[in-house]
Amino acid sequence: MRTANYFKKSNQDFILSGTPLHKELYSGDQEIHVNEHVIINDDDVFLYPATANILENLEDVFNIINYHQAWIAPKYKLKRDYYKGRHHEIIGREKKPLNKPDARLVINLPKKLVNTFNGYFSGDPVQIKHQSDDTNDDVLNDKIQAWLNDNDYADVFSEWAKQADIYGRSYLYAYFNDGALQITACSPRDTILVYDNSVVHRPLFGIRYSPDADVATATLITPKADYELVRENGKIVVTNADSDDPSVVKKSSVHTFPITPLFELAEDDERTGIFDDTMSLIDSIDDVFSAKANDISAFSDSYLVVTGQKLSPQQVEDIVTKRLINLYTEINTNFNNETPTPPDVKFLTPNPNDETQENWLNRAIDLVYQISQVVNLNDSNFGMSAQSISGVALLQRYQPMQAKARTKALKMDKALRQLFTLLFDFWGDKSLKVSDLTFEHKQSIPHNLSEEAGIITKLNGQVDDVTKLSFFSGIDNPQKAVDRLHDQEDEEAKKGDASLQQYLSDQQKQKGGVSDDANLGAGQAQNTNSAQSR
Secondary structure, eight states, rough: TGGGGGGGGOHHHHHSSSOOOOOOOSSSSEEESSSSSSSEOSSSOEOOOTTSSSSGTTTHHHHHHHIIIIIIIIHHHHHHHHHHHHHHHHHOOOOSSSOOOOOOOOOOOOHHHHHHHHHHSSOOOOHHHHHHHHOOHHHHHHHHHHHHHHHTHHHHHHHHHHHHHHHHHSEEEEEEEEEEEEEEETTTTEEEEEEEESSSOOOEEEEEEOOOOSSSSEEEEEBBEEEEEEEEEEEEEETTSSSSTOOOOOOGGBBSSSOOOOEEEEESSSSOOOOGGGOOOOOOHHHHHHHHHHHHHHHHHHHHEEEOOOOOOOHHHHHHHHHHOOOOOOOOOOSSSSOOOOOOEEEEEOOOOOOHHHHHHHHHHHHHHHHHHHTTTTHHHHHHHGGGHHHHHHHHHHHHHHHHHHHHHHHHHHHHHHHHHHHHHTOOOOTGGGEEEEEEOOOOOOOHHHHHHHHHHHHHTTTHHOOOOOHTTOOOOOOOOOOHHHHHHHHHHHHHHHHHHHHHHHHHHHHHHHHHHHHHHHHHHHHHHHHOOO
16 A cells, blocks of 8 residues: 555554645645646545536546545545554554564554444434424424434434544435435445535535446436446446436436435534544554553563572572572682672562553543543543532533534534435425424433432422423423423313312212102101191
């Protein structure tokens, strides 16, 4: 690989977007002109003139692919290797001489950072609702949710977001399958979105290619159709064309979308992955941990040093087998009338300076989490229960990750509006507007529910019910909760009225029965008196 020697200088400098500081393997300045049409900026974004027709310049497609494969894809391969646990710096270092201990420990912090943040960001999938005064929102929202469920959107969106964490960006691709509109996440390792060179940078077209194929193949994705391209004998052929005109393709490849059906989710404007700017720290942590493992191995291989006494072969054997050393001086002077060196036995071991190493490791690991803006859930301070931590303290600990998630949510909302522009056009309903869509991102933050319940109790009689319930994190929609509470109170009131009416009716009947018995008794007594008179 052309960039193999570059990794030994600085992995971090290499994987960051834009031109590295060491440029001997790189060409160009901050903005690189691939050819007369194609430009790539310092954020590794391809730009193309809005006035140029890509179908009339198919050679530009392969120029973009060649540049991407030579200079951009190697960055993504290195990032993926580090995420999976193949850390180039520690694994590829030179072997230690003289059979010295040579541990190569990989502390896979990149995977921990990505999985922690993606679980926080995508643990609860984004809720998409349409709210307007002109449509039946309930019916439309049911239709939207059904389409999302058909596409397993929770899994697709989670993978989409995770790839953005690793590579700095990822893509969502919309396509037809048996007449249905479907979506899938695409890796930037083999997918490219090209923007126009205006100040707005509107998406013009997308490219997907097979980097490992023997024959150079590509798919050109435009709003009108997908074009399957193959380079054969120096000539570019559109394999799914009905004629020699590349703008005419088979009906199955035509989709006539209002926009390019490829949507980018950028981690940030610079397309920086979540562990890009901590790579040098991660390499150093691997190195120090490996050095500590080497020290432990060195202790087991320590040399026994015996001074002031020459050991016989039998004594050496006793030391090895019986673990016994018995040395003493039999004479007081040596041949030079000097006092001999008293016998001494000790192990020759290096000073590990363990306390300094541990302090450095703790500081370095803490810096990795600080710089990447990810909460270290294995921090000893998180050992206590969330119920014993105040809500303010919890929010403070999660605030950096919340800020990062909020920025990413804005990027995702922008891409989702592009997706629903395409979906509403596919449904053929001109009254639907993406501006009426709302996106609710509910991150997985622990809450002190006891504290929240206490706040609600203190607010009784101070504010209205909707405001009061908004302080409880377990309630998504306070207004609906209040409405349900009122409905429940009305239902209980109706049941209470029915029970009261039944009770009064029973009492009335009971009183009526007593009166009848009394009248009957009085009548019988009167008849008896009349009989006695006769």
